[in-house]
Amino acid sequence: MGKKKIDKPSISTILYTEKGWNRLDETVGSNQYTSIFVLTDSNTKTDCLPLFDNHFQYAYTLLTMEAGETNKHLATCEDLWASLSDQGADRNSLLINLGGGVVTDLGGFVSCTYKRGIDFINIPTSLLAMVDASVGGKTGVDFQGLKNQIGIIKEPEFVVIDQVFLQTLPPDERRSGYAEMLKHGLIADADYFSMLSSNSIDINDQLTDHIRQSVSIKSQVVTEDPFEQGLRKILNYGHTLGHAIETHFLEHPTKDRLLHGEAIAIGMIMEAELSCRTTNLTVEERDQIKTVFSSIYDPVSFAESDVIAIKGLLRHDKKNQSNQVRFVLLQAIGKPVIDCLVSEEDINAAFQFYAD
Ligand SMILES: NC(=O)c1ccc[n+]([C@@H]2O[C@H](COP(=O)([O-])OP(=O)(O)OC[C@H]3O[C@@H](n4cnc5c(N)ncnc54)[C@H](O)[C@@H]3O)[C@@H](O)[C@H]2O)c1
Ligand SMILES: [Zn+2]
Structure with missing residues (x-):
């Protein structure tokens, strides 16, 4: 057939x-x-x-x-x-x-x-x-x-x-959306990422051209793979850990909620470390990613119990196949790799990298 x-x-x-x-x-x-x-x-x-x-x-x-x-x-x-x-x-x-x-x-x-x-x-x-x-x-x-x-x-x-x-729109909501724009640069266009990260850009100012560029990146990916059989997965960069972190903060009785973009910004920093360990992202680019996100988003601290709970939530990620957590990682800024497997040790190291 x-x-x-x-x-x-x-x-x-x-x-x-x-x-x-x-x-x-x-x-x-x-x-x-x-x-x-x-x-x-x-x-x-x-x-x-x-x-x-x-x-x-x-x-x-x-x-x-x-x-x-x-x-x-x-x-x-x-x-x-x-x-x-x-x-x-x-x-x-x-x-x-x-x-x-x-x-x-x-x-x-x-x-x-x-x-x-x-x-x-x-x-x-x-x-x-x-x-x-x-x-x-x-x-x-x-x-x-x-x-x-x-x-x-x-x-x-x-x-x-x-x-x-x-x-x-409240400023923190603006920053939340901006995280997705930075992600578009990371998965598709290194120049766009550099432009969005430059000191000259004011997030609270007009973002017309940048909004168009982000929409265009997302549209191209979705047109190619509307049902997420392959390429569309790249849009999940930062989201595997990011979603687990977002859910953990949402469910936690005493923690303040993190906005979606705030959670995936953390996810993108951590997954940069995973990329360094798994898909040969250079240390320079990994550090660049951390510097950019840390300059926009407030740091969040994770206790040992948080890390355990978040690792538990990772297992529920709906993009899992055969019980293995699959990540979108980067070979370089602008060059994603889908369906990557990482070890628990790598994940622990990613939390450590974020905290350092
Ligand atoms: N369908 C998809 O492909 C896709 C992709 C990414 C995210 N999402 C979903 O989008 C949701 C997050 O979107 P969001 O961040 O826009 O959340 P949201 O809709 O909750 O909006 C954030 C807050 O801003 C307020 N708000 C919105 N526009 C405003 C404005 N112009 N002025 C003042 N207040 C305004 C809202 O009332 C809300 O309080 C999540 O549920 C997520 O799962 C879907
Ligand atoms: Zn998102």
Whole structure:
């Protein structure tokens, strides 16, 4: 039997500012949707909806969810499915997701599943959602304490990116998104990494060209491998340890939560050490990676008990195959290697390297 051919879905169009708003206007004007819903969270309702209203002239019903990762679960979806149903949404309804990655992931999932799928459009309002969550069609929610366990890969109709929303984004959230941009440099483009790490760049300033470059790197990877059979795994650099660290801090009774980008920044430093030990990353590049992340993100300390718990969580990483934890590591900045195995001793050394 010949190998089954899988058609690659095309990646959604990503449109910036006026082009995006114009497309939204044209799409809604010409599609005769029976009803339009806009989903925000409690913060983007206050901070972003007024800006959205400046651009959107059609009647819509507002749906709002509580902000934050802890609400990215099925109970929130149920509330939203019920609201859609109560308000008579049918298969020709449209859902516009206006928010960070939680809103675009969860709103995307609600759209894909309500009546077997209605159209949705993403308008990301956080830096992380602009450069990462809204590109590539992954939708979903957390389940039983594990991130993104339930979900579907389906593209929105299109994505509108307008940096105007970033004006109200808290600085730590901005830094969180910036970690993903630095990751794009590390996995695909050494020059881009150098540019993002240079002292002349102000994270709080306009990042227009950089956002476009990050979106372009992620889009290229996802277009090549939409279902993560190979290349797409490179986007997980820093995430194997990063996710375990993020989950540990989330579940810990006394520790402050780490933002996603803060956790993966630690993961990227530690995985640079793993790369040095496993895939021949030079010591100079390893140290460069540590210096760059340490200049942006506050240090975090790990007690022996934290390290043990985090190593336990690694075993739950959903990218594991045959019970072995597989890492994306670097041969050099810009040159990733997928499916790498490391020893427990290497992981201990990675924690030590981070602490030193
Ligand atoms: N689908 C994917 O491929 C993908 C990729 C990366 C991350 N994600 C997911 O994205 C989520 C993280 O995204 P996030 O960091 O945007 O989280 P988030 O949606 O929780 O947003 C972060 C915080 O900023 C607030 N906020 C967002 N935009 C704002 C604005 N313009 N002004 C003021 N406040 C604003 C939110 O209300 C929230 O409190 C995670 O759930 C992660 O799993 C998905
Ligand atoms: Zn990430």
